[in-house]
Amino acid sequence: MAAQHFSQPRSKVNDFALKLANVNGTGSSSANNLLMRSIFRMGVPVSGKNLFPSNIQGLPTWYEIRVNKDGHVARARTYDLMVAMNGQTYARDIAEVASGGFTMYDSSWPLDRDLIREDVTYLGVPLAEMCNDEFRGPRERILMKNIACAGALVAMLGIDMEVIAQLLTEQFAGKDRLRESNQRALRLGHDFATSHFDYPLPCRVETMDATRGSILIDGNTAAALGCVYAGATVAAWYPITPSTSLMDAFAKYCAKFRIDPETGRNNYLVLQAEDELAAIGMVLGASWAGARAFTSTSGPGISLMQELLGMGYYAEIPAVIFDVQRVGPSTGMPTRVQQADILACAYASHGDTKHVLLFPANPAECFEMAATAFDLAERFQTPVFVLSDLDIGMNDWVSPALAWDDSYVPDRGRVLDAGELRELEVYHRYEPADSESVAARTLPGVSELGAYFTRGSGHTIEGGYTEYPEEYQAVLDRLARKHTAAAEHTPAPLVDQRANSSLAIVTLGSCELAVQEAIELLADRGITADYMRVRGFPFGAGVRAFLEAHDRIVVVEQNRDAQLRTLFTLETPVPKEKLESVLAYGGYPLSAEDVVDGVTKILGG
């Protein structure tokens, strides 16, 4: 067969997106990772997003790689290259190919005529045939089909074979047989592509130097490390997608960093609870006794924790809760992303409650905000939520290498020791409060002079039981003041007002990359906007000032009900009329195009 030649007008060197469509459970993820990591090693900004099903085997799964020399690696909505390896989703996948783009498919079987698009070039690689000839056993044939496919992509995308070889050497260190079969499969695909097609494609990778000093890491791993560094010793959890890998990583890093060198004993305890009610109960018990304790969960777990979260708020017990958000309500879509727990966390539990929230946007912030969360939880003696999400938590992100300041001293808040207690005439748990409306606590096991009775029932400012209105209200009012005081301690928003525009786009968390890219795209169209990403609640002066300074504010978030916008209207003086929304809540990570479309529509464009 003669080499297939392609003409594509625009060079897409280091600026393209590809999508790999596979069947879940066929081992495609290691081939996907290989591609993403090799692009990263070539110094090119890249993202890899795993759109996986809530399933162990059989349902469709996708992996999206976006390569962008300027660092715009939010999710793309259309693809220059589709690797269509799943018959179940051919039609849907091929529809997503950009005009002038390419589709690679397994030509061991003929392609359905109905799926042929005039404006798309088809690259048939007989992967199943080649692997059936080359490998024995059904499992190896299926696994190696993915690697052979990666080999063809390496050729078509211009990925450096030396980089790939090095990755395989690292991945299969000490497993020579596996490395050899992987290399053979890779070569098989590569050689087929180079002898049948005009390679590389216009969308291809060229070596850059834009990832030096960066690492690939997922947010759950980074958050877990943050907890290790923050000094957390007790962790309690119930397995739930997509937060499970956070606790797995915590246990892994503790096994590495937290074994006492002299005794071989563990300086930590991970408790796999019977449910999320128990998990938060364990965290409250451990924090009450003086440990830094946390749990990791997702939306359904937050729902189950409500009652005890209210107790933590009212009895003033520190707790750190990582909520790796997924799609709700109810079971929702466990493997898809949303930012829809904002209000559920801000006001978790019955009665008047208000909590402290942190909004990391990337793995580096997951790492940093872990220590911030423990500091705030102990300083303000209250539950603190870190609202990550599935996209941040489970996908690998190009991140600056994690950095730790060795001069960090944990803020343990006001805790009296035995000596301080001896100097007091009498100790009351909730009195006197300081300028931030926080009173000193004591820990069990220290001194009987600090003994008190922790209760979720009505109590006086001293901590005794009461049912009198004025005594009850005095405590509730102090808790409100305490929450207000926390506003100046939550991380300041990230603000870019270079456009000096009266229009602002405000967002949070994992929307950041898409929104920043959208602001550039809008600027190209003559629409300039200032930018703010909020990073914590209660909102500090920086957030209020930004909202006040802009006439028209578009709030971009990933939920149906505009929860961040609602929180602004409830908790800042901003007039409701100034706020508009761009909302994405289908479960896939946000794209810049979603934001551009939304903003353009709002502006009547």
Place this chain on the structure above:
Amino acid sequence: MSTLCAGCGHDSVTAAITHALWESDTPPHMIAKLSGIGCSAKTAAYFARGAHGFNGCHGRMPPIATGASAANRDLLCIGISGDGDSLSIGLGHLAHLVRRNVRMVYVIENNGVYGLTKGQFSASADVGSTTKRGEANHLQPIDPIFLGLSVGATFLARGFSGDKRQLVPIFRAAMAHRGLAIIDVISPCVTFNDHEGSTKSYLFTRQHDVQMTVTDFVPPAEEISVTIPTEGVVSIPMHDGATLRFRSVPEGYDPTDRIAVMEHLMSARGRGEIVTGLLYVDEQSSDLHELGNTTEKPLTQVPYEQLCPGSAALAGVGFR
């Protein structure tokens, strides 16, 4: 001061706990008192005033105690619960507390009824037992001793609030036990469940109480053989050097043989007996911290410098 009804069994349990604590010489600040919600939960406020207390949410005391014990293994955690708290809303937590063998004393003040909400049956009410108004319970009761036996409990006892002499040595042994000690105390509710027709009344309990063992607790420092007759007495060494001694009342009752205990209790239940005494003990199984291989020092006392790996350790983190 207790705000329970005059004559409430719970106040007698409090007295027995106070007595056992006084005998044991445990410094109050090393005690953590934990409870859920209900009449039972209040009693944690009525003893050991020099100890921290935690009156949590309904049914959630076991996980809170697990957390406290995880953080500071030196605390003597005393959990006070009731039949609603432990056998209905918190049943799952109790079962898992047993599985983890968290070292604590877990008292169930069992009266078969919801007092604070005025007299509904609880999950421990016997079939045929009646409310004050004469309505009979038709649902099978949950017996915490059977539950404990089936999920691996290491210390199970039952007492009667009206028999302090039996309770005090059991509480003392429970405090010395390495692991979870469950003491189910029949503690009549004088307001809602002490009438004729109730199987958790003072009268019914006295009439049907059958002791399986007579227990004596000998602290580490004391000589065992001096004061107590040794005829038919079995001694079990406890982890801290104390000795648990018991004499079986029905001949051959062996509280270390799980299967035999199960059989005995099953047949006693068939006869309508309320068996009391130390019913099962296992001093060999590992507790929460042994299973977790945690450091001997309470985790709350490990200095931060030993917990933080430092910036240099980040060099190997992430894919590069």
